[in-house]
Amino acid sequence: MSEENSTPKTTKDKKPARRFRERWRALLTPLMAIVTALILGAVVIVVTDTSVYEAFEEGFGVGLGRAVEVIATAYGAFFSGAFGNPGRMVNGLRIWIQTGDGRAWTQSLYPITETLRYATPLIFAGLAVALGFRGGLFNIGAEGQYFIAGLTTVFVGYALTGVPWFIHAPLALLAGILGGAVWGVIPGYLKAKTGAHEVINTIMLNYISFRFAEYMLDVGGPMARGDGRPVSPLVQPSARLAQFFPSNADIRFNIGFILALLAAVFVYWLLFKTTIGYEIRTVGQNPRAAKYAGMSVSRTIVLTMALSGGLAGLAASTDILGVIGFMPNAFSSGYGFDAIALALLGNSHPFGVVLASLLFGALQAGARNMQGVARVPLDLTDILQGLIIIFIAAPAIIRALYRIRTAESGEEVVMTRGWGQM
Amino acid sequence: MPPVLELRGITKRFPGVLANDRIDLTLEEGQVLALLGENGAGKSTLMNILYGLYKPDEGEIFVRGKKADIHGPGDAIALGIGMVHQHFMLVPVLTVTENVMLGMEPIKQKLFLDREAAARRIRTISEQYGLDVDPYALVGDLPVGIQQRVEIIKLLYRQADILILDEPTAVLTPQEVLGLFQVIRSLLAKGKSIIFITHKLKEVLEISDNIVVLRGGRVAGTALPQKSNERSLASLMVGREVILTVPKEEAQPKEPVLEVENLRVKGEGAHIAVHDISFDVRAGEIVGVAGVQGNGQTELVESLTGLRPAQSGVVRLLGKDVTHASPRVITEAGAAHVPEDRQRDGLVLSYPVADNLILNTYYLPPIAQKMLMQEPAIQQNAERLVAEYDVRTPSVLTPVGSLSGGNQQKVIVARELSRMGQLVVAAQPTRGLDVGSIEYIHSQLVRKRDAGAAVLLVSAELDEILSLADRIIVMFEGRIMDIVPIEKATREDLGLLMAGVHPDEHSADAAAVKEAA
CATH class of the missing domain: 3.40.50.300 (P-loop containing nucleotide triphosphate hydrolases)
Incomplete structure (x- = not known):
């Protein structure tokens, strides 16, 4: 609107203190979004609990007390489900030191490992969508890429025998990357060559992949186990990812989480430190300027979709090789769709995606415990996730509510473009 | 008779920048006041204050001798102030009529839009001011010069009589500029007053009655077009002698x-x-x-x-x-x-x-x-x-x-x-x-x-x-x-x-x- 306020006369660089304040402010909005969602979630818990109504009939004070109790139980269960019970941890540690028996200690770590396990595929899928956003592509097809990668991973996982684990497991992961990448390249190529919108094509490819997996895995299908269940055979032990706590069968926390963190570092490095990342981001921000600069816009689009698909594929691979051990017909996880929310929540930054995935992982793990202990339905997670996303997507609500000042805007990520605009 | 518009001591600060520093300005009825200045001199801020988009930190605005409190574009429009922004505010998929009546649509039988009534008024305005335009054309199909006319018609439709034109010639071809100047002259003849924001010196000399030059948020000087030339205005604007023609030797073309x-x-x-x-x-x-x-x-x-x-x-x-x-x-x-x-x-x-x-x-x-x-x-x-x-x-x-x-x-x-x-x-x-x-x-x-x-x-x-x-x-x-x-x-x-x-x-x-x- 005015050119005046955008041409400050100072030429000094920003002071570190100011930069820190800006970072903090950028984090403050998502943080307050989570807090607000938890508050509204508490309201939902209270109004859906019949015991609160009964208590209110006895008297206002009794009702209020009951409401507070219900919320405390629910969120107490939620937090111990997501992060563990500190008392139990200390106790387990003591037993371990005194008797040398570490089982109680390991068991007390179960909740936090569940959070990390849930977060693992979310990180991969979130990175896939975030990378697409950076390249100006809206990959709604992470779910379909996940399915195809599941098939390729599990096939290499069970069909290949007699190879050592250090070859088999990487090979199975690679198969997942390739499966997802191929499924991502198809809409990428169509966009680059014909201008067909990737949103439509990825959605259509999702359906194809669902049905294809059904065909492959259904009873009597080419990849079915053959015992009358619509699931694939078990993958060979040599293809399984290493577990952190092999002694405890409950804990399914595996090396996949480390791979996810490495993937985040890789995506960060690729996007911000390499010429390929510069090309991806330039095409995403301004395809015409990219063309002007001599970049190949179509090649970059295809590459971005391949990388995005490969990352989505790793979500399936780590799930199968690290956790389930086979591929069920009803594999659908919703990761591909959660991933869109995660990319938004993480501002399409790899590290932001990791934080958002950890949050969603904690919500999943916590909600399961909350359902078991406090009898609050699992669906509350969906409500909490939905609220958080709304508040993140409409940050003005949170800023107005808590009077947070706007952070200085940097590179904004283009979500998607219209038909054939390149 | 008091001037149609007067600004006294307008000051506006943005974090780290003094965008407007005690600016005085007077616009007489039926005249063109040129507001001249480089990018960043404070022209847009000043006009946004006048249009109610910014609140000044200090200073007063008088319209026809009366002190005016402008808190938003609504107040400005009520006072008869209208603005054509550098980037047009038009909806390309709507017709000229629909664009013009947007926000004050005439209604018939309590329920239906009365496009015909609006189109009739647009025709009248077009004829009155020589702003030739087809009320039923889609705005997106019109060349930039005609779109600008639609913007001006929008203001006249809202009965504005102080028109602010922000860099109106920046997007026009030389022929379209001539057309715009004709429109401006016919507006003046009907008693409208115009603030013309620009940094093009030739145009200022041609069309304005009075020139105010801004530099670094302050009034660097005022001038009359009859007593100025491009060189004097340019140096006032930039704050030093300006070389308008580039000194260069004869070319030595080779292969x-x-x-x-x-x-x-x-x-x-x-x-x-x-x-x-x-x-x-x-x-x-x-x-x-x-x-x-x-x-x-x-x-x-x-x-x-x-x-x-x-x-x-x-x-x-x-x-x-x-x-x-x-x-x-x-x-x-x-x-x-x-x-x-x-x-x-x-x-x-x-x-x-x-x-x-x-x-x-x-x-x-x-x-x-x-x-x-x-x-x-x-x-x-x-x-x-x-x-x-x-x-x-x-x-x-x-x-x-x-x-x-x-x-x-x-x-x-x-x-x-x-x-x-x-x-x-x-x-x-x-x-x-x-x-x-x-x-x-x-x-x-x-x-x-x-x-x-x-x-x-x-x-x-x-x-x-x-x-x-x-x-x-x-x-x-x-x-x-x-x-x-x-x-x-x-x-x-x-x-x-x-x-x-x-x-x-x-x-x-x-x-x-x-x-x-």
Whole structure:
């Protein structure tokens, strides 16, 4: 609107203190979004609990007390489900030191490992969508890429025998990357060559992949186990990812989480430190300027979709090789769709995606415990996730509510473009 | 009678910037007040205050002698103040009538829009002020000049009698500017008053009754057009003596760098935009391409730089056939390109200055080693170019989008001219820029020429061509009308050529007419 306020006369660089304040402010909005969602979630818990109504009939004070109790139980269960019970941890540690028996200690770590396990595929899928956003592509097809990668991973996982684990497991992961990448390249190529919108094509490819997996895995299908269940055979032990706590069968926390963190570092490095990342981001921000600069816009689009698909594929691979051990017909996880929310929540930054995935992982793990202990339905997670996303997507609500000042805007990520605009 | 509008001591501070510092301004009824100033001088802020978009920190506004409190555009409109923004506020998919009545739609039978009533009023206004426009045309189909009329009609429809025109000529062709001036005169004749914001000196001298020059947020001076000239206004605006014509030696053209033979290029859709044209540009000369916008210049430049495929013909750069080469190949063969639309093609607005300065060298050492971007080299490159090309930016990490237009263009010029290019293709390099930046960019182009580069300068501003070019190509409907050496070029002849008429034909016609009489 005015050119005046955008041409400050100072030429000094920003002071570190100011930069820190800006970072903090950028984090403050998502943080307050989570807090607000938890508050509204508490309201939902209270109004859906019949015991609160009964208590209110006895008297206002009794009702209020009951409401507070219900919320405390629910969120107490939620937090111990997501992060563990500190008392139990200390106790387990003591037993371990005194008797040398570490089982109680390991068991007390179960909740936090569940959070990390849930977060693992979310990180991969979130990175896939975030990378697409950076390249100006809206990959709604992470779910379909996940399915195809599941098939390729599990096939290499069970069909290949007699190879050592250090070859088999990487090979199975690679198969997942390739499966997802191929499924991502198809809409990428169509966009680059014909201008067909990737949103439509990825959605259509999702359906194809669902049905294809059904065909492959259904009873009597080419990849079915053959015992009358619509699931694939078990993958060979040599293809399984290493577990952190092999002694405890409950804990399914595996090396996949480390791979996810490495993937985040890789995506960060690729996007911000390499010429390929510069090309991806330039095409995403301004395809015409990219063309002007001599970049190949179509090649970059295809590459971005391949990388995005490969990352989505790793979500399936780590799930199968690290956790389930086979591929069920009803594999659908919703990761591909959660991933869109995660990319938004993480501002399409790899590290932001990791934080958002950890949050969603904690919500999943916590909600399961909350359902078991406090009898609050699992669906509350969906409500909490939905609220958080709304508040993140409409940050003005949170800023107005808590009077947070706007952070200085940097590179904004283009979500998607219209038909054939390149 | 009190003045129709008076501002007293308006002050507005933004964090770190004093945008307006005790500004006084008086607009008399039926007059044009020109508000002149460079980008960033405080013109837009002042007008946004007047229009209620900003609240002043100090100062008062009087409308027709009465103190006015303006808290938003609604208040401004109620006081009869209307504004045509530099970027039009129109809905392209709606008709002229729908756009004009938006926000105050006439209703019939309590439920239905009365488009006819609105269209009738628009017709009346059109006739009254000579603003010819079809009320049922879709706004998106109209040329920019007519869209601007729609904006003016919108104000008149709301019975505004103080009209603020923010850089109204920036997007217009010379012919459209003349049309706008006619409209302004008819508005004045009907008693309207106008504030005309610009940084174009010629226009100010032609149309205004009074001139206020802003510089650095303050009133640098006031002037009367009769007692001013371009030079005096320019120095008032910039705060120092300004050289309006670039000093340059006679060109020493050497071997041809760019050779174009029978080039044919398609435009948008199926029509041929460039018809089999041939010319060359030699080392050490500036060849200007003159012509009214839309006569194939854009397509010519895009084709030469690899952004648009050629249909037939040959383009050679330093003897190498680059007719069907990609932008990368052409760039590497030694061409630099200052694109016509800097924000659309030449910059990534969200990127910092530093990242924009490597847009077409990002993959070459020292900026990148193999595929790794070298942060220190990017930083050094940026620091050096920002200093050398006088880019005013808070830091090299500031997003380019938050710089003024002039500084954005300097980023492009720095990037393109700092490379070892043998050929510089500059399309509209100074469009929309302030005097200081224009002066600077012109001197850089001449410096490049003197260093032995071939420069192809495409401009819709005849003055720019006349002051820079050594030879002038005049284009009309995709064809070259003539190639004129600067010694023989006159404004009149070029004007005729731009309109598609050969001067000799013209005089022959004139003679024929005389004879017949």
